[in-house]
Amino acid sequence: MPWFPELFSARYVAELSQHRRSPLVAVPFFDGVTSGEVDALVGSFAGEPELHHPVRGRVKGRAAFRRFVEMMSEELRAGACTVEDVDLIVTPHRTVEEVVLRYDAGQGRVELPVAIVTERSDAGLHELRMYFSTWPITGSHANRPPLLQPDEAATEAGVVGDYQRALAAGDVEATVAAFERDATVREPAGGQYVHRGEQELRALFTSFFSNGGGIPLEHCTVTDDGRACALEYNVVRWGVTDLPPEAGVAVYVRGESGLLSAARIYDDSNPPPVVRISRGPVRG
Template sequence: MVWIPQISGLVERLGAAELADALRDPAAATVPVALDDPEAGRISGVGVLEAWLAVQDAWRAERKAEIEEVATTFGGGRAVGEWIVRLEGEDGGRIGLPVAAAVDLTSTLPVRIHHSRLPLLGRHVVRRPMVPPDPSARPSDVVGAYLDALGAGDTAAAVAAFATDGTYRGPGADTDRHTGTRELTEFHDTLFSAGGGIPLTLCGVTEDGTRSAFEYVVDRWGAAGLPPQPGLAVCVRGGDGLIVSARVYDDVEAPVE
């Protein structure tokens, strides 16, 4: 339940000024609008979108939300934006919620928002997949190798894809980080302790030469089957071509501690 007003800017930078204007002011929309949100699901139609955005404005004000940009990736006519939304939690303390949005103007669902609901609700929520798999989608070079290692449950190969000071940030909070070879090894050993790897079915890849952003569906974690559910991840390459940062946006409940 987190709308990022800056998403309209991503749409505009892709050349869809009318859609960007519709997202800012649905009452004046001249084109159809559709987006998908982790809580509300698919939102389409002027009246529904206008009411939802009003609720979002009030929610951000109530939670004293501040939006911090992380990165934006453009490639292949698509864009992926990443932010940290800093807001008041239920206990009054501040939390940092990682949020990402994929914008694809060729899709019937051109705006797709990804974030975990664990920091907001204290639990994970299964979400249905939003876009179909793309058999041709594959990140290039080291990021593709990392996904192969992730699917195979191969800790050594997964960690080898990272720079020695590389970081993996999970979806639950901006403080959910594992940095350096030792922490990454321990983290991936835990990931694969459910009897194997985590194969991802890719739905699209957006690359700019430095970052690879990919949407996916996951339905298995090791030996455990899962309800099919979507996610988005971004991997950033350093000067040596290895991954310096991997950032995940999903609400998958791991079958491991």
């Protein structure tokens, strides 16, 4: 939710605020992109605009950013895109915005979960990092290179840390124990790749760990507001198979019990061939 509303026209801000119960403190990412007010987006940055996109790569500089926004806006409009807000984590210097895009493409209506991480300060935005899987779009994985380096200070509190240790160890029971009984895990492809409840989660993680071990991640940033925690990471190994480092982010939501009520994954890692379940390609 990165864009500064005071930089947009009063008419546009009024339109966005029309159905909100609270004042508009920031303009959501895709609302800003499709607003036609590119100057407001550029002006939201403290310096040169910089955005990292899973397909287009790094977009840096005013001219490149303007071209990118105009191209994305046209694609979204042409596809009759709708945006479903999923969640928002806000901390003093970083936000993590989650949405689901639905739009028309060559193969029909596409449903695409997207996460946008925004680095910011009082001076403005510094960098945006977008995450999504290309599987719903192309039927294949892009295997995205790292955006960030591992940080030993990036640690997760409580149940999120417990889950990460169980995931790295390949411990099915400890992994499932981190979740509430009716919790959900959504793989990057979204749609049918949502697993709910103890039985489905046990089957999912049994499949995840069927390549001889767990999935250790390089932890890069942690964004935690006490209710939900987002981890930016690099996937480096899947069981016994070493992988080239691949960028991703996952959001973990704590339930009232203190256990996890939901986990949503945004990466484009291609699992080893042995890791399959009957419902389709694990992690999407």
